[in-house]
Amino acid sequence: MLGLPLPAREGAAVIFDPERVAGHGRPLPRPPPLAKPLPRPARTTTCWSQTQGPKDATVLSRLTSGVTRAIEDAISETSALFFDPVVRLGVTGLSRAGKTVFITSLVANLLSRSRMPQLRAEAEGRIVAAYLQPQPDHSIARFAYEDHLAALMGPEPHWPESTRSISTLRLSLKVKPAGFLTGLTGTRTVHLDIVDYPGEWLLDLPLMEQDYASWSATALGIARRPGRAEHAGPWLALLDETDAAAPLDEIRARDLAARFTDYLAASRASGLSSVAPGRFLMPGDLEGSPALTFSPLPKPERARSGSLWRTFETRFEAYKRLVVGPFFRNHFAKLDRQIVLIDALGAIHDGPRALEDLRAAMAEILSCFRPGQSSWLAPLLGRRIDRILFAATKADYLHHDQHAALAAITEALVAEARSRARFRGAETGAMAIASVRATVEQMVSRDGREIGVVRGRRADTGAEAALFPGRLPAEPGALLAPARSGAETWLDAAYSVTRFAPPVLMLGPDGAPPHIRLDRAADFLIGDYLA
Structure with missing residues (x-):
């Protein structure tokens, strides 16, 4: 039992005073006062009266979300005083960034800790x-840690299946306090809840601020750009044959949605990153539902109820209501820390357009992570996500003398958004990592000079191969400037990436995969919780 005084009593009722319980003279956070009282709803069974509309409901929803988030933050802070602290770590990144491998290696190395010297609590x-x-x-589905670890460390190691939906895993660490308290108090337990979700789902956030007409116009403009038009050809051709003002034809609706999805998939396969709506490529149990059976349309001059345009408009709003909103409200808004994995090397290999699309x-x-105050997401987040790490993956594809250049390119890719996050109170970091080190380094002689290469097993053949992907520039602008100006190819350099297989490891039952800077990443993300 906790040795705390009972709360004050008034008659037979027990009064809970959170400020007295919290102690230290520090009041718990309270929701900000409303600028004006909420309107009194009419006596009706709906959420707004006949004189109010969806816009009023949206305002009310934002106010409610803000109050709810403030209450949840207060409860979380109070609970942390009496119970084991919980840190919710979000892990995301676009396709090919290595989310599954990162989580598997992080958990294995935290369980073993034999390869974590830069994690201060372990050191x-x-x-x-x-x-x-x-x-x-x-x-929520449990992250299949054991299956993924077996794929990486079995007799025939291979990369595990990539993220298809949201999943979570809890890892608990018993730690001694740091400093002079080490010998005075006992151990405490810190719970790390790891939440794995596709980065493509975050690309849906701008949809919440758009109506169907504006989203359609933007999406059609993007689809006709160089580098995308060839992928969008079959879908755009079907659009040319479609009358958006005509009555709904479900067969045509399904064909449009299927070709639009094929266009998004082809864009992603070619190295492009912007592939919203994200759930079209990862439908899960929504596959075939009306919420995923729509596409952008050219706006007709007039569209009646029951037309293809009006139906797709309704389904677009349903997608926002049923898919986008619940993800941000139920999962994203509850995160404390976040790592964003970035396959910068892959984008550089795919060319300037792919790099600009990634940016x-x-x-x-x-x-x-830090939306503007007018955003619908702002009331949901409250004080959450106070530390964000941007990590360029596959650092093992480069000799270590190029890791600093890769980290600098990563910082430049996210510089504008990173400065906004810092301004709004989040601590940010950037580094180059390899969740599982699949290569070894060596020096080779070429044209009379020594260059650093990496060697590993090719993923396609299993044969040993050496790789020199090209010399990254010391100044990131040498890549980002031509990418932003619309260059089709790199003028003075060539970059290539060979996909390596996981290394064949001979480890004991408590072993963990080799890595590059995974311990530093862990220390940045959760080190203060372990102090």
Whole structure:
């Protein structure tokens, strides 16, 4: 039992005073006062009266979300005083960034810790134990850690299947306090709840601020750009044969949605990153539902109820209501820390257009973490996500003398959004990492000079291969400037990437995969919780 005085009593009722319980003279956070009282609803069964409309409901929803978030923050802060702290770490990134491998290696290395010297709590000998526990949220799939680890460390190692939906895993660490308290108090437990979700889902955030007409116009303009038009050809051709003002034809609606989805998939396969709506490529149990059976349309001069345009407009709003809103409200808004994994090397290999598309996609993604005060998401986030790490993956594809250049390119890719996040109170960092080191370094002689290369097993053949992907420029602008100006190819350099397989590892039952800077990433993300 806690040795706390009972709360004050007034008659037979127990009065809970959170400020007295919290102690230290520090009041708990309270929701900001409303600028004006809420309108009194009419006596009706709906959420707004006949004189009010959806816009009023949206304002009311934002106010309610803000109050709810403030209450949840207060409860969280009070609970942390009496119960084991919980840190919710979001792991995201676009396709090919390596989310599944990152989580698997992070958990394996936190359980073993033999390869984590840059995690300060481990270096100081304060982590007593680490173990997996059942996750507290029974409505979300458990991250298949054991299956993914077996894929990486089996007799024939291979990369695990990529993220297709949201999942979570709880890892608990018993730690001793830092500093002079080390010998005075016992151990405490910190729960790390890791939340894995596709970065493509974050690309849906701008949809919440758009209506169907503006989204359609923007999406059609993007589809006709060089580098995308060839992928969008079959869909655009079908649009030319479609009358958006005609009555709904479900067969035509399904064909349009299918060709639009094929265009998004082809764009992603070619190295492009902006592929919203994100759930079209990862439909899950919504596959075939009306909420995913629509596409952008050219706006007709007039569209009656029941027309293809009006039907797609309704389905677009349903997608926002049923897919986008619940994800941000139920999952994203509850995160404390975030790592964004970036396959910068892959984008550089795919050319200037792919790199610029990645930069634009990252700007959209990062707007989620510190939205403007007018955004519908702002009341949901409250004080959440106070530390964000941008990590360029696959650092093992480069000799270590190029890691600094890769980190600098990553920082430049997210510079504008990163400065906004810092301005709004979030601490940010950037580094180059490899969740699983699949290569070894060596020096080779070429044209009379020594160059650093990496060697590993090719993923397609299993044969040993050496790779020199090209010399990254010391100044990121040498890549970003031509990418932003619309260059089709790199003029004075060529970059290539060979996909390596995981290394064949001979480790004991408590072993963990080799990595590059995974311990530093962990220390940035959760080190203060372990102090």
